[in-house]
Amino acid sequence: EAGVTQSPRYAVLQEGQAVSFWCDPISGHDTLYWYQQPRDQGPQLLVYFRDEAVIDNSQLPSDRFSAVRPKGTNSTLKIQSAKQGDTATYLCASSFRGNNQAPLFGEGTRLSVL
């Protein structure tokens, strides 16, 4: 079974540029999460979806960040006008609904903003 797929694996931007990250979750997983992991820190939740609906996006750092999952399968996280403080690895995870279902993670997109 294919795992969670993310692209691109790496992105290098100048401040002010925009970037999009793409995630293909495990087939059949109805819940999708985006996490931000700064260097030497644990993942921090940004937003999560059940099917196509945003359940909670209150942890998105600013209105420069947006996320969609229009058909309840793939998802895109976008940063408008990136800042140096956005430098981190962006991880996508997915899971089935139901208690105690371990979210399974992709390998992430490593973003550097110069």
Add this chain to the structure above:
Amino acid sequence: QEKVQQSPESLIVPEGAMSSLNCTFSNSASQSIWWYQQHPGKGPEALISIFSNGNKKEGRLTVYLNRASLHVSLHIRDSQPSDSAVYLCAVSKGSNYNVLYFGSGTKLTVEP
């Protein structure tokens, strides 16, 4: 939001030794506690979870949970160089959304 703290930040053990990692969390109502392993350049991978007070054993891994003291520990018996990685403790809020809140991790190095 849940607060999760892990100690130590880094741990070096010789091959064959027991590795012991600690985690405290802020909310006794937290549901499951998960341990994830993360190798450099990879995403976190779930290792083991625990819900009830007490211990749970899977292979070389044993987890102990004490909800009263808001403490959970992971012990790796007969540590191997391949166990070298960052270990992340995560707590679940206890809904069927399975949202996890992570600590900063413990970097384990097992020396041959």
